[in-house]
Amino acid sequence: MFKGFKEFLLRGNVIDLAVAVVIGAAFNTVVERVVDSLINPIIGVVFKADSLDNAMQVGLPGGGTIAFGALIGALINFVIVAAVVYFVFVLPMNKLRRPEPEQPPVAPTETELLTEIRDLLRAQGGPRTDEVPVAGEEPPGGPQHKH
Structure with missing residues (x-):
């Protein structure tokens, strides 16, 4: 029972959530001070x-009031919080998490291609490289003349 609870607490998401709640609460105080x-x-x-709570109030016939100012104040608080969260947390994290652009594959060199061809020919039972003459050299077994 305690092992499962320990695993739950040590999950990365739970710790991240706890940090977010604490930072959110502290940040809410900053936003309230900016608004006030x-x-x-x-x-x-x-x-x-x-x-804002006392601005733009409309009285109702039954004695209540509609506080448009309080609604606008809540919307301003929300926009401020959303903007700061986006520009301070989300945007920098997205830049840090953005994967590096993939490098285009490097084309094999001519030597690598020739080596691969040679190895494929060997695997198919083709001529051995020590039997294939190099340009300008005589083939193995001396010069061969056609009669």
Whole structure:
């Protein structure tokens, strides 16, 4: 029972997930500070409200309100988080994981091709290389004259 639990905990995906949750929680704090310190003051000037949560509220006849500002604030938070995750984590990891371009295969040299042909001829029972004359040399057994 403990062995299976240990294997589960030591899987790479579980550790990666745990790290992602911790970094995500810490990153959420940074995003909240950006929204509170930068976005909300700008919204306050434009919409005459102290934050997005209080901006663009529409009252309903039954006494409730629709808070369009809070929705826009949540969307801004999402876009900021998505942009930072993409540009700080995803894009660099994709560049690191991108495989090296494959090198085109190197064509065999003339000597390698001739050696391969010789070996194939030998395997088929063709003439042996020590019996094949080289250009400019006499064949084995001396000169042969045709009568």
